[in-house]
Amino acid sequence: MRVKLWGVRGSLPTPLSPAHLRERIEWVIGEFERRKKSWQTFKTADFVADLPAHVSGGYGGNTACAEVTHAKSRLIIDAGSGIRAFSENVLTTSPQTSEFHIYFTHFHWDHVIGLPFFAPIYMKNKIVNCYAVHDNLEAALRTIFRKPNFPVPYEVVENQLRIHRLEPRQPAKIGGFTLTPYQLDHPDPCWGARIEAGGKSLAWAVDTECTRITHEELGEDAKLYTNSDLLVFDAQYSFDEALEKINWGHASGPIGIDLAMRESVKRVIFMHHDPAASDDTIRAAEEQTRVYYDEILRARKQAGLKTPELDWHFAHEGETIQL
Template sequence: MAMRVKLWGVRGSLPSPHSPEQLDARLRSVLQEFFKRGHTSPAQIDAFLASLPLQKRGGFGGNTACIEVFSDTTSLIIDAGSGLRRIGEKMMGGACGLGRGEAHILFTHFHWDHLIGLPFFIPIFVPGNQIHLYAVQPELEDVVRMMFTKPYFPVPFEQLGAKIHFHRLEPRQAVQHGDLRYTPYQLDHPDPCWGYKFESAGTVFSYCVDTEAKRLQPAELGPDLPLYQGVDLMVFDAQYTLLEVTEKINWGHAAAPIGLDLAMREGIKRVLFMHHDPAASDDKIADAERQTREYFQAYQESARAAGRPAPVVEWSFAQEGMVVTV
């Protein structure tokens, strides 16, 4: 069976829940639309909700970066953003709740939005569990120990119930983990950040968040080019619109059209865009998706006009909770 990916957190920089006022306004507009369409029965609710665009119902999600990658026999977690809390809740229903479980978390880098879920990952407190943490950066252990230090957190590292194992990864060196093989490649971010390419059962998934993608040409990417080659599914940084990217140079994030350019050139089959700006409303994210669609359609039309085949890439903006088969 092919790899599967579950997106537990797709927001960038800061967990971003809806405010009560925003939720009330959303509820009001949904109810108005329900009655405007002449619906009266609870039996019509599911079909009605399914007919609404994402930004008019649940939205894109507010938890920060946390992704689970599954193969037939094993799983890995990428980053410990606030989405990790819900993975912990899920795991507590299995062996982790009995203290006989294990978890494997790969870190891209140590900005808060990729760490903040770790102290709220319940399996880490259960004696008997084995928690394995991996990073290219040598400061992994120092960073994690610092998080579990007063006054930042009440439970010191030494009192965590689970056994914590630290693993240093070598840049661009593949690691076999069960039937998943993964390789770290460097991204373009203000502090060193490593994306990962996963391979299993003939399918390839690349995780490219957080990155400004300053290096785009093959010669610039050099040893990191394989991150984008032979890829079935890529998750890419789209914190900003194209206009915002030009205003936020060196902020470390990209825009969806930049990822699409890479995907079209490298023949990547499917792209999901995430690390949505915490300041962006669901409407603004949906508008960035619309702008990206116009960009993509213009590219396809110009290819056809030039007598070239229009590039085919399946893509969308990621929503928290999505499960995708690679």
């Protein structure tokens, strides 16, 4: 299974501002001047490759959209603004693809705003299957195309769309995947999903505050996480911000670390970065999570508890994770 993240920002698309870009160029030039003194030969490519990822590329500004592939099957999770670039890519690299599958976790703008820019919905020879647990899926999609918010009416794309309602906590076959929706802790209910194929499992848990802290509180929804190969989790806030923003529906790195360690998750990617956070701020939240994780490891080792190390990092737009 392969997961490509086309959008990792939360709440609102967040392009890098000209002021931030200028600041970054100045920083990179300063770093270049500082380091070149020690070089025997000039190596620009090495210098660029060596820059911290949050400087050379940034975390990315498009909202939630992931492409999950396995063998010949492809599933899209959410249609945030990241789906526009995916649309362009898939029509170039696999123009023959005639059928698409999109799972909607919920209908907050950041998860649906890209749908009108997903070109296959306008192509008469394509079918776009849309799945959600919510029984108002079709009404929610109609809203996106409603005048005066968008110039093309829903009726233009209606023939290409197929609406499918999924049962909560019941596995559904979608292409070569088995997808089971589980409820997250988020306003206007949001349903994460455990996606399985080829003996690998992806737990999608973005847009969750994780107010149900313990395994027992999670009840049936704990199955979303347990023993998954990859957990994609919500880290919109730093730990302190998450404590201030109770009931805002989002979590932080340390909450995901606790959950992943308890549920024997193998790997975690944190996303849904706050639109108010600069790349430096997101980097600081990642560092804070690192300190927390190292502390937990140290304490457990000291107590003689067996603790398999967890592979985790904060997501960058465009990255691909192979399971």
